[in-house]
Amino acid sequence: MTLKCLTGWVAGLNIALAPMSWASMASAETADTSHEAVVWSASYRGEIAGRAVKLELWRLDGAVGGSYCYEPCHRPGATLDLEGSASGQLTETPMSGAGDPRPSGRWALAALPGMAPPRLQGQWQSMDGKRRWPVQLLRQPPAFSHRLHYELRLLMNQKLRSLADCGEHTDLQVSAIQVYEQGRLKQSLPTDAVGSCWRVQPRWVDANFDGWPDLTQALDLPAGPNIAHRTWIYDPGTQKLVLGPQSLQDISSPAFDGKARRIYSEWRASCCSHGLDIYAWKPAGPERVERAESHMLPVRKGGKLMACYQVPAYAQGHVRWPGGLYERGGELSLAQEPSADWCDADPAATMGQNQVQVLAVPRPGQPPRVLKVYGASYRKVDTPQGARYCPDIAVFDADARKVVRVLMSENAERDCETDKPAGTAP
Known part of the structure; x- marks a missing residue:
């Protein structure tokens, strides 16, 4: 998981979530859930070897994991995984690289307490022990106007000694979230969470x-x-x-x-x-x-007819279409060039989903504005095999930069219908 993804899950205040996985819940249904496990996560910033770093760290019982990056974090290879135990002994592994990456360093921190500490101190060293650097990282304040000084613990069915116990097929069942304040139990929140170490951890939002x-x-x-x-x-x-x-x-x-x-x-x-x-x-x-x-956008480019899968995305409070067809200065253009990754469907096979949607250029903080919508239908065509109903679809011609209609009647046996479909043009 990238630091960006992990940061989205870590909303602040002493709680955690990390990469997701799933395991069978067959044995969890009857398991005892009396073990109380500490859980938290936090963001940290500081320097290692004179270079600025950002760290996301979480703890569940004795397991500790997270990731950190050398800023700027968007660079390839800038982010590394961290895993270890609450003793403060962690191992780092690069996220990028072919095959199974090898560990690149060890962290020796003070033992991690039941709440995220305000400061992380210790030492980083290379795997061969030849390079050593001090670690001094400060916890970043959570993004809330008000703060709660709560410690959370999960009532679950297993004990975890380190992240090594959080394998892909680790079954955990959580029956309650215990909320502590100044060492005293304040609330017990009944729940029924089932899954991996990463799945069952709550988060503050x-x-x-x-x-x-x-x-x-x-x-x-x-x-x-x-x-x-x-x-x-x-x-x-x-x-x-x-x-x-x-x-x-x-x-x-x-x-x-x-x-x-x-x-x-x-x-x-x-x-x-x-x-x-x-x-x-x-x-x-x-x-x-x-x-x-989502829908399919029929496109023709270089004479090739294809259907491009359009999936909506979220941005600044509104729907956005990352691969949409936009009108800019009176001309039509796709936000992304057609490629095999998302334009690999046959428009004749996606008739129920085909739609050409022309959008205005998006404005920050504004919902999408649809200028025109062209649908698909069937047209009656005389073929050597008799009357057939063939797809009549709106298509964006990427070379001519305009919307055209294409009657798909050349391969009538494959693309056309014998019976009159609903929505057939007269």
């Missing part, structure tokens, strides 16, 4: 955008990526975490954008059906304000 930290946890990983979550809202009046409204619980894989004050959910219905829902927080809870679903 501002779900209702009031500046107070709220708590969310992934419950399990179904066949698709639509992951159910349980989310608790902090009530400043009672100073407790309370279960959020059902409309919030119903959002799968929720992500929270505090700047735009939007919750968004990227979902998948099948291999070729993706979508995006965007919610605003209303007095009764989240209310959906935007929705977009």
Whole structure:
């Protein structure tokens, strides 16, 4: 997992989440969940060997993991994985490189406590021990207007000594999140989270955008990526975490954008059906304000006819189409050049999904503006085999930079229908 991805999960305050994996829950259903495990995550910044670094670190019981990068972090090879134990002994491994990368260094830190420490101190050394550098990193403040000094622990069915115990097929079952304040149990939040070490860890978010930290946890990983979550809202009046409204619980894989004050959910219905829902927080809870679903954009380039898969994305509070067809200065152009990665379908085989959508150039903070939409239908054609109903599709001609209509009747046996389909042109 890249640092960028991990940072998106680490919202602040003594809690953690890291790369995802799944394991069978067969043995977890009857397992004892009485073991109380410390859990937290935090962001750190500082220097190693005179170079600025950013670090994301998490702890679950005795397991510790994370990643760090030498700034600027977007450079290839800048980010390294970290794994080890709460004793403070960590090993780093480059994220890039062919095959199985070898460890590149060791960290020796002070033992990690039950809450994320304000400072990480210790030593970095190369694997051969010839190079050594001091580690001095400061914890970064969480991105909330208000702070809670809570320590979280999970009631789960296994003990973890180090990250080595968090293999791909590690089954964990969590029955409750224990909330401690100044060493005393403040709340016990019932839950039913099942999965790997990375899956069951809760994270702090501002779900209702009031500046107070709220708590969310992934419950399990179904066949698709639509992951159910349980989310608790902090009530400043009672100073407790309370279960959020059902409309919030119903959002799968929720992500929270505090700047735009939007919750968004990227979902998948099948291999070729993706979508995006965007919610605003209303007095009764989240209310959906935007929705977009994937479709196929027929394109012709160099005489080749293809269908390009259009998947909506989230940006600055609104739907965006990264590979969309845009009108700029009176001319049409694709945001991305057609390639085999996303334009490998046959338009005749995707008739139910074909659509040419012409968009205005997106404006920051504004929803997408659709200028024109061209659909697909069938037309009756006389062929040597008799009357057939052939696909009549709108196509963006990338060479001529205009939308044209193409009647796909050359291969009538393959592309055309014997019976009249719905939506057939007269």
